[in-house]
Structure formats: structure tokens, C-alpha cells
Amino acid sequence: MEKGLLYPVTNKFRQDQKLDGLWDFKFDPSAEGEKKGWTTGFGDPIKMPVPASFNDFFTDKDSREYTGDFWYAKKFFVPDYMKDKMIELRFGAATHRATVYVNGQEIRSHEGGFLPFTADITTAIKLGEENIVTLKMNNELHRDALPAGDTAILKNGKKMSKPFFDFYNYSGLNRSVHLMAIPKENIYDYSTTYDVSENQATVHYDVKATAGSNFMVSLADEDGQIVATSEGQSGDLVVENPTLWQVRDAYLYTIKFELVENGQTVDEYSDEIGLRTIEVKGHQILVNHKSVYLRGFGRHEDSIYAGRAFDLNVERRDMNLMKWIGANSFRSSHYPYDEQVYKFADREGILIIDEVPAVGFKMAAASFLGGLNQSFFDGDWVDELYKKHIDQVKDMIQRDKNHPSVLAWSLCNEPDTSTDSAVPYFTKLFNDSKELDPEKRPRTFTLNEDDTFEASKCLQFPDLYLLNRYPGWYHKWGYEISDGEAGLRAELDEWKNSDIDKPIVFSEYGADTEPGLHKLPSIMWSEEYQIELLDMFDRVFDSYDFVRGEQPWNLADFQTVEGNMRVNGNKKGIFTRDRQPKAAAFFLKKRWTSLPLDY
Numbered sequence: 001m002e003k004g005l006l007y008p009v010t011n012k013f014r015q016d017q018k019l020d021g022l023w024d025f026k027f028d029p030s031a032e033g034e035k036k037g038w039t040t041g042f043g044d045p046i047k048m049p050v051p052a053s054f055n056d057f058f059t060d061k062d063s064r065e066y067t068g069d070f071w072y073a074k075k076f077f078v079p080d081y082m083k084d085k086m087i088e089l090r091f092g093a094a095t096h097r098a099t100v101y102v103n104g105q106e107i108r109s110h111e112g113g114f115l116p117f118t119a120d121i122t123t124a125i126k127l128g129e130e131n132i133v134t135l136k137m138n139n140e141l142h143r144d145a146l147p148a149g150d151t152a153i154l155k156n157g158k159k160m161s162k163p164f165f166d167f168y169n170y171s172g173l174n175r176s177v178h179l180m181a182i183p184k185e186n187i188y189d190y191s192t193t194y195d196v197s198e199n200q201a202t203v204h205y206d207v208k209a210t211a212g213s214n215f216m217v218s219l220a221d222e223d224g225q226i227v228a229t230s231e232g233q234s235g236d237l238v239v240e241n242p243t244l245w246q247v248r249d250a251y252l253y254t255i256k257f258e259l260v261e262n263g264q265t266v267d268e269y270s271d272e273i274g275l276r277t278i279e280v281k282g283h284q285i286l287v288n289h290k291s292v293y294l295r296g297f298g299r300h301e302d303s304i305y306a307g308r309a310f311d312l313n314v315e316r317r318d319m320n321l322m323k324w325i326g327a328n329s330f331r332s333s334h335y336p337y338d339e340q341v342y343k344f345a346d347r348e349g350i351l352i353i354d355e356v357p358a359v360g361f362k363m364a365a366a367s368f369l370g371g372l373n374q375s376f377f378d379g380d381w382v383d384e385l386y387k388k389h390i391d392q393v394k395d396m397i398q399r400d401k402n403h404p405s406v407l408a409w410s411l412c413n414e415p416d417t418s419t420d421s422a423v424p425y426f427t428k429l430f431n432d433s434k435e436l437d438p439e440k441r442p443r444t445f446t447l448n449e450d451d452t453f454e455a456s457k458c459l460q461f462p463d464l465y466l467l468n469r470y471p472g473w474y475h476k477w478g479y480e481i482s483d484g485e486a487g488l489r490a491e492l493d494e495w496k497n498s499d500i501d502k503p504i505v506f507s508e509y510g511a512d513t514e515p516g517l518h519k520l521p522s523i524m525w526s527e528e529y530q531i532e533l534l535d536m537f538d539r540v541f542d543s544y545d546f547v548r549g550e551q552p553w554n555l556a557d558f559q560t561v562e563g564n565m566r567v568n569g570n571k572k573g574i575f576t577r578d579r580q581p582k583a584a585a586f587f588l589k590k591r592w593t594s595l596p597l598d599y
């Protein structure tokens with residue numbers, strides 16, 4: 001678990017410099033980079049954009065599909081005036097694992113390609129001179145790592161990723177790298193919880209520093225007016241007549257922490273927060289004690305050219321599409337997204353189900369690679385997998401806990417929950433994650449087609465249920481969709497007649513749709529059929545009051561492995577991969593903009 005994951009800022013005491021741009025890049029198929037001295041740089045480099053996945057830049061299949069070790073290198077300068085600071089490098093995402101060297105000195109390693117980590121390089125850098133950072137990275141998939149998969153060795157000796165999941169194994173420095181200079185005694189974490197009412201809100205804060213416990217704390221409104229102050233390592237900020245953070249009507253205050261030593265401020269950290277509460281009560285999801293009905297999407301960080309890289313332009317477009325269509329939420333399927341996505345959602349009043357990259361914990365049908373003929377949790381890889389799983393749950397919650405947009409934590413996507421060995425795994429996971437979120441937001445996982453009310457042995461764990469259901473596509477498809485509807489209703493009747501008293505959100509449903517394919521009457525893959533399927537699901541949702549959300553799969557088309565069921569990727573998008581609407585977008589817009597927010 002990382003000690004602190006505060007987002008980099010520049011202020012009187014801190015400096016943040018992005019090292020985005022072209023880095024030196026080189027494949028290392030024989031894994032001999034260290035032996036060849038690449039820790040201090042290498043000759044004949046490829047100039048590689050950062051942040052970006054390396055895959056889609058190449059014109060040859062061996063490079064696009066490359067699996068194994070690869071290296072990045074970048075020279076950077078640290079001015080003399082930083083001599084009293086702690087110098088760190090912060091990697092937003094190195095997918096899937098990395099070892100960091102500075103001037104040839106090994107600094108640290110990190111496992112997990114969708115969460116940030118920092119490297120303290122204070123003793124490795126040369127002040128007032130040029131330095132070099134190199135990373136040895138690796139993108140192999142394994143059953144004891146997140147996301148789960150295999151790495152095959154082909155007869156020609158080349159390695160090949162075999163994902164147990166349905167998104168392309170885009171790899172590289174997918175998010176920005178920051179060079180940070182911060183005080184040697186510094187603020188490294190904070191958390192907030194809230195009590196809100198019509199005319200008063202209380203922010204309960206807790207702040208952590210490497211030394212000292214003397215803090216001055218203030219809260220300012222959007223006009224910069226101080227509305228509350230406090231002091232000490234923990235305390236309350238009471239706001240009279242607050243403007244609460246509401247769904248699709250956001251308001252952000254700025255909280256500011258000052259670390260004080262001998263009457264002098266020695267470090268400062270400010271962040272934007274939203275005054276709101278999240279609760280699950282019976283079948284209801286409540287924000288500020290008011291029921292909310294989720295409408296939105298499963299998404300991917302995915303776009304042409306840069307693959308899984310965070311792209312501010314794409315995020316701006318996606319947020320505008322979600323506002324246009326009347327959405328109020330999304331799931332960060334199937335991994336935590338770049339922090340800037342959560343900042344966007346904070347600002348736009350969009351709720352996020354934040355998901356850790358625990359995906360492929362059963363051979364998803366979509367991987368087309370032939371299923372596991374056993375329970376995933378019977379494997380000899382489970383102990384090692386669990387260590388990485390809980391570690392990434394801790395880092396996800398540590399990183400994202402202060403965002404008002406975060407509604408819930410999804411601890412897994414479509415795991416095997418219908419076998420006996422799943423029960424001890426999830427018992428441990430839900431016990432070990434219970435205290436991680438100061439706000440105690442709901443924890444859950446998505447239930448795959450096979451993990452029905454009847455079949456799943458793990459319904460006791462989630463605080464709300466996320467159902468991924470595909471009648472009309474993966475079964476009972478085409479003209480048989482009426483049987484699909486009947487089956488869906490039969491399962492929901494079981495939920496209805498049970499003593500389960502928690503909300504149900506449909507977190508996936510949909511149909512692959514080729515944009516521009518029209519057929520009257522409809523046929524699968526046509527835009528008409530996608531609407532027919534959505535319309536069927538909407539009829540079902542509107543028949544059960546404990547269905548408290550609908551998030552069709554997916555916001556946009558996205559890249560997957562090659563397969564005989566994929567036409568250059570997954571086409572279940574409501575929008576195309578270049579973010580243009582299919583007919584279904586107008587169908588959903590009509591439905592969602594007619595629903596009141598708390599429908």
C-alpha cells in the first residue's frame with residue numbers, strides 16, 4: 001500500500017512539473033536490459049509519447065502485440081534551489097509493472113497498472129545537473145495478478161497476452177509522470193466525512209503529516225470566501241447555510257491544510273471537496289438523504305492512437321456526451337481511471353462506481369479463449385492474487401476517497417461467485433476492506449450472467465447489487481428476445497420474493513451494434529436491434545421498484561483482443577469509438593431526460 005497518493009500541486013512550498021512528451025523507448029524481449037546497462041539509458045531508442053499506450057503507434061503486428069519487458073528513459077533537470085526539498089517522481093500509471101532507476105540507481109518497483117505510485121529520488125539525483133530516469137516495465141498477464149490472464153509462448157518463441165477479460169492489453173506509461181519537489185516534512189494524506197442538513201453542514205477532517213501535528217485548516221467557498229476554520233490534526237468545519245454537492249448540480253469548496261512548526265507554515269495542501277452524504281437504505285441509494293436513480297454507463301479509458309492513455313480531450317467529450325444524454329453516473333470499468341476523470345465528475349456532479357482492476361477472475365465468455373474448467377478460486381495462484389488484490393483496493397480507496405463523485409467501490413468485475421471456494425475469498429476481501437473508507441461508502445462487485453440469484457453463493461457480501469445481464473445478446477437473442485425478457489423477469493421475481501433489502505443496479509446490458517447497419521424489421525448488429533434490446537430492459541426495469549439504476553454497456557465502442565466475435569473491438573457502445581451517436585443514443589436521451597433525478 002502506498003503511503004500517500006495526494007494529487008500533485010504547485011504552491012508556495014511545493015512544485016509539480018509534468019514530464020509528459022517524448023521519452024526514449026525500447027523493447028527488451030530477452031529481458032537483458034539491466035545486463036546491457038540500460039538503467040542509465042540505451043542507444044537506438046524509439047521516441048515514444050507519454051502518456052500513451054505504445055501498441056497502436058506501430059505498423060507491425062509483433063510490436064503492437066508485444067508482450068514482455070520494455071524500457072522507457074527520460075532526462076530531467078533538478079535546479080539547485082530545490083536542495084532543501086524532497087524530490088519525488090510520481091507515475092500515474094505504469095501498466096502493468098515497473099522498476100524505477102535514477103542515474104542507474106534502483107529506486108523501487110511497483111505492481112499494478114492502473115494506480116499511481118511515487119519514488120523518492122532525493123538521494124539519487126544530482127542538483128543543478130541533468131539526471132536520467134529509466135523504467136524497466138512489463139505487461140505480461142498472469143492468473144495471480146490484476147487484471148487476470150495468461151501469457152502464452154508461441155512456437156516462434158514470441159510471447160502473447162491471453163486476457164481473461166474483454167479489453168485490449170494496452171500497455172505503457174498510460175498516465176502522466178510528475179517531478180515533484182515538496183518539503184521534507186510534509187502533508188501526505190487527509191480524509192473527510194460529512195453531516196449535512198438544509199441549513200448546516202459539518203466537515204469532519206483528519207490530516208496526516210510526516211512530522212508535527214500542528215495544523216491550521218480552512219474552508220473557502222467558490223468565491224474564495226472563508227466559511228469555516230479549524231486547527232489540529234483532526235476536527236470539524238461547520239458551514240452555515242451550505243451549498244451542498246448535488247447530483248448533476250455540483251458545488252465545490254476548497255479545503256486548505258497548513259502544517260505549522262514554531263509558528264511558521266512549512267507545508268500547505270489544498271483540494272476541492274463537495275459537501276454531501278452517501279447512504280444505502282433499504283432499496284434506495286441516497287445522496288444528501290434524497291433517493292437517486294442511476295443512469296449512465298460502463299466505460300473504458302480507450303481511444304484511437306493512444307489506447308488506454310488518459311486524454312483530456314476525450315474526457316471532455318465523454319463528459320459532454322453524458323450530460324447531453326441525461327446520464328448522472330458511470331462505473332470506472334474495469335480499473336480506476338486517471339484522477340483527472342474524478343475531478344471532472346466532481347465538477348459535473350456525476351456519480352462514480354470506482355472499480356479496482358480485479359477482472360477476469362473467471363474466464364469471461366468474451367475472452368473467447370476457452371474457459372477454465374474449474375473455479376478460479378481453486379487455483380494455486382489465489383494467495384498471491386489476493387495480496388495484490390487487497391493492495392490495489394487499499395490504493396484505490398486511498399487515492400479516490402476524497403472525491404464527492406465517488407458513490408461506491410466495486411471490488412471485482414464478474415468474478416466466479418457460484419462455487420464454494422469463492423466464499424472464503426470474498427469473506428476475507430470484504431472483511432479486510434471494511435474500514436478503508438472513512439465515509440463507509442457501499443462496497444460491491446458485479447454479478448455475471450452465471451451468478452444469478454439462485455446460483456451465486458456470495459450475495460451476502462455486497463452493500464448493493466450490480467447485475468451484468470445479457471439476454472438478447474449472449475443468449476435468447478434475436479427473435480428469441482421475448483424468452484430473454486421472460487427469463488430476466490423470472491430472476492427479478494426471485495429477488496423480489498426474497499428477503500434481500502438492497503438496491504439493484506443493472507451495471508451491464510447491451511448488444512454489439514455496427515454503426516450504420518439498418519434493418520427493418522431489426523436484425524442483430526443493427527442499430528434498430530440495439531434499441532429493441534434497450535427498450536426490453538427498460539420495460540423490465542420499470543416493473544421493479546428495487547431496480548435503482550441502469551448503466552448499459554458501454555458508453556463507446558472500445559478495443560479488445562482479436563476474436564471471431566469481435567469486429568475490431570467491442571461494438572456495444574451507445575456511441576462509436578470516435579464518440580459519435582448511434583441511434584440508441586437518441587433513444588436513451590429521450591428516456592433519461594424525461595426521468596426526474598430522483599426517479
Ligand SMILES: CCC[C@@H]1NC[C@@H](O)[C@H](O)[C@H]1C(=O)O
Pocket residue numbers: 165166167334364365366414448449468470474508553570572
Ligand atoms: C457476459 C459478459 C459480458 C462482458 N462483461 C464484461 C465486459 O468487460 C465485456 O466487454 C462484456 C462483453 O462481452 O461485452
